Amino acid sequence: MRDVAVIGVGCTQFSEHWYTSFRNLFVEAGTLALEDAGVTGGEVDALYVGNMSAGRFVEQEHIGALIADYAGLATNHIPSTRVEAACASGGLAFRQAVIAVASGMEDVVVAAGVEKMTDVGTGVGVDTLAGAADREWEGFAGATFPGLYAMIANDYMHRYALTREQLAQVAVKNHENGAKNPIAQFRQQITIDTVLNSPMVADPLRLFDCSPITDGAAAVVVVPLERAREFTDTPVRVLASVQASDTIALHDRRDISTLDATVAAGRRALRQARLEHRDIDMLEVHDCFTIAEICAIEDLGFCAKGEAGRLTEEGVTALAGDLPVNTSGGLKACGHPVGATGIKQIYEIVTQIRGEAGKRQVDAEVGLAHNVGGTGATVVVHILGGC
Amino acid sequence: MSVSRFWRKIPQRYNLIGTQCTTCGRYFYPPRSLCPDCRRSGTIVEHQFRGEGTIVTYTVIRTASDLFEHTTPYVLAIVRLDEGPNLTAQVVCRPEEARIGMRVKSVFRRIAADGESGVIHYGTKFVPAE
Numbered sequence: 335m336r337d338v339a340v341i342g343v344g345c346t347q348f349s350e351h352w353y354t355s356f357r358n359l360f361v362e363a364g365t366l367a368l369e370d371a372g373v374t375g376g377e378v379d380a381l382y383v384g385n386m387s388a389g390r391f392v393e394q395e396h397i398g399a400l401i402a403d404y405a406g407l408a409t410n411h412i413p414s415t416r417v418e419a420a421c422a423s424g425g426l427a428f429r430q431a432v433i434a435v436a437s438g439m440e441d442v443v444v445a446a447g448v449e450k451m452t453d454v455g456t457g458v459g460v461d462t463l464a465g466a467a468d469r470e471w472e473g474f475a476g477a478t479f480p481g482l483y484a485m486i487a488n489d490y491m492h493r494y495a496l497t498r499e500q501l502a503q504v505a506v507k508n509h510e511n512g513a514k515n516p517i518a519q520f521r522q523q524i525t526i527d528t529v530l531n532s533p534m535v536a537d538p539l540r541l542f543d544c545s546p547i548t549d550g551a552a553a554v555v556v557v558p559l560e561r562a563r564e565f566t567d568t569p570v571r572v573l574a575s576v577q578a579s580d581t582i583a584l585h586d587r588r589d590i591s592t593l594d595a596t597v598a599a600g601r602r603a604l605r606q607a608r609l610e611h612r613d614i615d616m617l618e619v620h621d622c623f624t625i626a627e628i629c630a631i632e633d634l635g636f637c638a639k640g641e642a643g644r645l646t647e648e649g650v651t652a653l654a655g656d657l658p659v660n661t662s663g664g665l666k667a668c669g670h671p672v673g674a675t676g677i678k679q680i681y682e683i684v685t686q687i688r689g690e691a692g693k694r695q696v697d698a699e700v701g702l703a704h705n706v707g708g709t710g711a712t713v714v715v716h717i718l719g720g721c
Numbered sequence: 722m723s724v725s726r727f728w729r730k731i732p733q734r735y736n737l738i739g740t741q742c743t744t745c746g747r748y749f750y751p752p753r754s755l756c757p758d759c760r761r762s763g764t765i766v767e768h769q770f771r772g773e774g775t776i777v778t779y780t781v782i783r784t785a786s787d788l789f790e791h792t793t794p795y796v797l798a799i800v801r802l803d804e805g806p807n808l809t810a811q812v813v814c815r816p817e818e819a820r821i822g823m824r825v826k827s828v829f830r831r832i833a834a835d836g837e838s839g840v841i842h843y844g845t846k847f848v849p850a851e
């Protein structure tokens with residue numbers, strides 16, 4: 335197996351792109367990544383694209399070919415593959431690209447993620463996202479995606495001392511970070527009252543506990559570490575690439591408010607990187623809902639179960655804290671175009687490690703990305719570090 | 722959900738019929754045709770659940786998909802059946818009535834009406850049993 339490095343990253347603005355098509359979102363992100371990497375289209379050996387549901391959001395399948403075509407790579411006949419694991423599709427695409435390079439099969443590989451979600455109404459959007467859970471035995475009963483995470487939150491708050499205000503602070507903190515991120519969908523700060531006064535979506539989760547509906551794309555370029563310096567002076571090394579699964583339905587989990595796939599992926603990733611928790615300087619975790627960030631920090635092992643609310647309240651996970659979490663603004667404030675999110679997490683960590691994060695810059699040499707599909711049926715964890 | 726996809730599971734949905742692995746004794750609802758513990762060495766038979774259980778966790782859905790939007794707010798819960806397995810179902814009660822640990826029993830109810838196909842889906846809901 336070869337070591338792998340990220341040599342370029344690109345990301346569109348995350349927002350409601352009323353005037354930009356699915357394919358053009360991808361083209362913009364891909365072009366930015368190739369420019370950043372100093373790679374020409376002709377040098378690209380393969381393409382992986384994470385996308386959850388273009389079939390329902392824009393009624394388009396066969397995304398691999400479409401993307402290669404509009405990126406101008408179809409005439410080179412390179413392999414172009416769509417991968418899907420609901421909201422973890424982006425992380426999965428990155429992992430496929432890493433595997434392709436590590437194996438020696440390909441040298442220059444683009445991993446991308448794209449989702450165009452605002453072409454459908456709220457009802458269809460809610461129903462499409464519910465497809466990330468068990469359609470026949472959760473969705474049929476009337477479960478929505480926020481509803482499932484609300485049941486996690488209710489179980490969690492019944493068992494551990496998490497206050498409603500601590501939960502709201504996750505959103506407040508992520509909006510503070512998003513306000514400093516030029517690509518973020520929401521760039522205004524909010525207060526705990528903003529969260530607590532927002533409409534109830536699924537008790538106890540309110541509108542400001544939930545990540546938004548977003549259009550966007552992100553892309554990164556990976557190569558063998560030994561070739562990285564041909565392209566860039568600031569390669570970022572992939573120290574671990576791990577994927578884990580769990581039951582598709584929340585009701586079948588061993589513990590409703592512990593994502594065992596996160597626990598497994600986190601442990602394996604640290605072992606693969608030969609690192610300990612204290613070696614990790616920053617996290618990009620999958621905060622599709624505020625409760626998800628609380629669970630992620632704990633399930634990755636950065637504190638005991640029941641403690642992440644207090645850490646958040648004390649500012650440990652803020653930009654100036656000991657363990658900055660979601661410097662990008664997370665899914666909550668940066669936005670959550672589901673297939674693109676996992677790639678945006680890699681984009682953010684690479685940007686931070688290179689020292690190019692501007693007003694949201696933290697002191698980071700090693701970062702961990704945590705991308706979740708559904709309510710935890712797929713978890714992808716990557717650890718990246720400077721080299 | 723398509724008509725054929727729904728009808729395929731009618732006995733299970735209407736009557737709370739799941740399965741049991743007689744090799745290890747574990748019960749499954751929703752039904753499984755492969756025991757995750759015994760896999761190919763497990764023997765699976767149908768099992769009629771009694772329909773009594775306890776709320777593990779719940780929420781009140783205020784924003785739903787188009788199929789359920791006209792029925793909001795409704796209580797959605799994970800119910801642990803007394804035989805062991807958990808399932809996701811609605812609980813017919815006022816939102817402020819629901820609580821973790823509440824005893825419930827199953828009832829046969831209308832789940833949703835599909836406006837486009839005109840099909841009414843029936844299935845299992847739960848009601849308070851205290």
Ligand SMILES: [Zn+2]
Pocket residue numbers: 742743744745746747756757758759760763
């Ligand atoms: Zn068995």
